[in-house]
Amino acid sequence: MHMKSSMRWLALLPVAVMAAAVACRDDTVAPQLTPSDAPQRVLTGSITDEYTAGTPVHGAIFTTTPDGDVVNGNTKYTQKIEVYLDGGPRNANSQAAGLPDGLYVFQITDPPGKLLLSKDPARCRVVQVDGGVIKGTVAVASIPGQDPAAADVWGGSGSTKNNPCHVEDAPEGAAGASGQHDTNADTELGGGTTVQMMPFFDTPNNGGVYKAWITPLKAYLEKGGNLNTQTAGVYSSSPRTLIGYAPDPGFKNPGRNFVKTDNFKVVENPPFIRISKILDGAPYTGWPVTVYELIEGEWVGAGFRPTVATFAIPLGTDVQLLACEAILAGSAPVSATVGGVNAPRVTGGTPAVPTTDGQGHELFCVAVPGTASATTIDVVFTNASPDARISISPLDDTNGIGEPHVLTALVQQDDKKAANTGGGDAVTGFGPAPNGTLVTLSLTNSNGATATFVGGNTCTTTSGTCTVTINSPTAGTVVIHATTTFSVNGVSLTRSTGPGLATAVGDDARKIYSAGSLSWVKIDAATPPRYLAGATFRVRRTHDRFGAAVSTPDLSVTDNVAPDANSADGQFLVAGLPLGRYCIKETAAPAGYLLDPTEQCGDLVSTLNLSIASPNGSANPFVNSLEGRMTGGSGKIEITLPNNGGTLTISTGFTIHCDITLSNNIEINWPGNRWHLDKPIKTATCLDDPNVIPDQPDAPFDTFLGTAEGALNGQAISRISFTFVDGDGSPGGKANDRVSLTIWNTQGQVVLSFTNLPIKGNLQAHEDQPHK
Incomplete structure (x- = not known):
């Protein structure tokens, strides 16, 4: 048999894809399929047989x-x-x-x-x-x-x-x-x-x-x-x-x-290389693949074939073949398997592994071992389209009105280049988008929010992240949407956040802006209490909701005048306040009443979505006292104590004022004990009890409630609470003037207590007279 050693690849023709394929070769560029216009070579016409019968045949x-x-x-x-x-x-x-x-x-x-x-x-x-x-x-x-x-x-x-x-x-x-x-x-x-x-x-x-x-x-x-x-x-x-x-x-x-x-x-059941492609998880056809003989530096068969392509290979374990894919434009090789086993990309070498198909497509080649068995060696190239994603954090959050809120946009890309494919990323999967990638954000207000961007609605990424700031002076809901466009593997990708998407993929962010409200009431000390119209209060914010001290202008609130949102007399509501801690104090009392000297401050409010009040959900009533003073007439007051406790006397000169800033005098004696006032009265409330009908002289009140601190048997500090009722007026002495009181010693123990006992003497309520 005549042989030629320089060419071994007679059998390397595509079998399953094209039956009539060009079998020429090009050491540098994959041959292209072109129809032939070669003439018919069947010889016709007058044929002369020049051979002489009986002559031996030479040649081969x-x-x-x-x-x-x-x-x-x-x-x-x-x-x-x-x-x-x-x-x-x-x-x-x-x-x-x-x-x-x-x-x-x-x-x-x-x-x-x-x-x-x-x-x-x-x-x-x-x-x-x-x-x-x-x-x-x-x-x-x-x-x-x-x-x-x-x-x-x-x-x-x-x-x-x-x-x-x-x-x-x-x-x-x-x-x-x-x-x-x-x-x-x-x-x-x-x-x-x-x-x-x-x-x-x-x-x-x-x-x-x-x-x-x-x-x-x-x-x-x-x-x-x-x-x-x-x-x-x-x-x-x-x-x-x-x-x-x-x-x-x-x-x-x-x-x-x-x-x-x-x-x-002729072995018609030879081994075959069958090359296929997977793109984004699904079989992909129509993109060229080929087989390259490394030693000879030749394209096998007729060069590139659309996938899935089958190539017959020569028998023998010394065959050195490469299966090559032309990488899809805009995609990247993720992996390749030969016979179900991961195969690394082959590059370089002598002769050099080809890097392109001659038409501008990058080649990805893997080694395929020779075999002497009549089998099919499957080569699977897995490719993937590049991907990108964008997300916003925090995804859902609540802020107080007037609080700047920072949103972070995260932009990531995945070029799908696996590390084992050569030239891939050090870290596979999603990584930061290029620095300078532009992100544009937009917002939609609802439920009363009027949020805007502080400093613009665009940002450029550094290490894949960038930030914007929003704020709203009013309560409500704000939805923030982000979008970006940038190139990955030469492919322009646009990604946006959207409702219902997973966090990593990119939901729109939702911010709820919450406002606080304060409510309180203005009453007198009657039973039941009566709401008093016409007061004015100062409202001041001392801390934000995180506990940081703030300095903001005070708010003056007059009953039934904006910003009071409660139209009922003596009932106050101020809404739409930034969250935090507030203090409330009366600055103008209703006509004929004394100011309540108390300033009430709410607890620090850190719970969001809460219509806050001060303190702990509702302010204590602000109680106003009528003006006036109460005296013991010109003599002393005596009270018979129960349980044979003897007689208690309140000394001559007993005088107390509804305005606690004025001078007061109280001295109480009972068997073995003496208590006297040595400090200003702590609280005083003078009220006109509708159930008490005093005689003359006329006075704006008939009942005095108070607390004070004094000395018990010369020992400070001893507390007292008292109620004095002028039930019959002057010249008195009737049983309807009554007293209730409790005295505590310096250890806080009750040493005397009685309720609503009649007196011997006279309690008299008077209009107050200015004095020092």
Whole structure:
């Protein structure tokens, strides 16, 4: 068998994708598929057979690829259609292998030559040699001795239909799909034409070995060959399958001097590389892949094929092949597997692994080991489109009105380049967007909010984040939306936050602005109390809701005048206040009443979404006292204590004023004890009890309630609480003047207590007289 060692890749033709593929090569650029306009090479016209009968045949024949690239003995054809006949010299400087010019008949048999495997009659298998090389097939009508009108067809194997003897399939240089003696130009030195040897039956040889024969037409006819008939078919016993014919007598004696032969192998169940792609988790077709032979530096087959593509590979464990994908524009390689095992990207080397497909697409190649088994090696390239996302934090929050709120936008990108693919990110998955990425935010107010951006509604990222600030002077809900556009892997991506999206993907943010409210009441000390109209209060904010001291203008609130939102007399409500701690103090009392001197301050309010009041939900009533004073007349007051406790006396000169800033005098004596006032009265409330009807003189009040501190038996501090009721007026002495009091010692223990006891003497309520 004639061999050539420089080319081993006869069998590397795509099988599943394109049957007729170009088999030429380009060491730098993947070959492109182009239709052929090569002329038909079936020779017609007057054919002169120059061979002299009885002359030995010199030269050589060999089987080859469609383009005449001779294969070596270790290479096996993967399909019968790949086997072509060639002959003549392979060296421009030698004519030793040239065949004698003339007409020849070829055949295919099993290796011993016992079974004729060629299916068509010999008249379809006639070629012409000129200049020592095969120039083409000969049309049936042009064979000397044949009917000039004979059609270039044959009946087929057991078929009644006519089949062409010869066919020229485009493109030039590819195997003819029909297998009916296609021809191609021989691209190797010596020129000539290659002739497809199909159709022929399978060989009975277990190794897939066949024998190609050629003999001069004249010698064939002299030995009894018949151009127009075939011998009876030969069948195997089990199963009954047609495997060939009896030997053709035209190739028998008188000896081997008149035939040339070449053995070849066809293994039609070779190993295959099957390349497929996954894009974003789904199979992807239509983007080119290929196989590259590293040592030879050749594209295998006809170069790039759309996925899913299948390539036959040569047997042998020494094969060094690369499966390559052209990376999808705008996407990135994530991983590649060969036979289900992760495979790293192959780059560099000698010869260098190709980096592009010659059309501007980056290549991603992985090594595929050679194999001697008839199996399919799956190569799966996983690609992914770049991705990006944007989110806002905090996603949901509540603020007090007037509180600036900072929002952080996080922009991330995922170029999908895995670290093991070469040139990938150090960290796979989502990472920060490029510095300077612009984020634009917008807001929608509802439920009364009037939020605006403080300092603008755009920001640019640093390490993927940027911030904006919003504020609202009124309570309500604010929805903040963010959007950005930037390029990842050359692909422009726009991402926006939106309602209902996961946090990482990017919900719109929602801020609730809350306002506080204060409520309090203005009453007198009557039972039941009566609301008093006409007071004015000072409201001041002392701390924000986080406990930080603040200094803001005081708010003056007059009953039933804005900002008082409660139209009822003596009942106050101020709403829409910033959250925090407030203090309330009366600054103007209703006519005829004294100011309540107390300033009430609420607890620090840190709970949001709460309509706050001071303190702890509601202010204590602000109680006003009438003006006036109460005295003991001109004498002392006596009270008989219960349980034989003796007599208590309140000394002459007893005087107390509703306005506690004025001077007061109280001295109380009972058996073994003396208590006297030595400090100003702490609290004093003078009221007109509707259930008490005093006599003359007229006074604005009849009941005095108070607390004070004094000395008990010379020991300070002793507390007292008292109620003095002028029930009958002057000159008194009647039982309707009554006293209640409790005295505590310095240890806080009650030493005297009684309620509503009548007096002997006179309690008198008077209009007050200015004095110091």
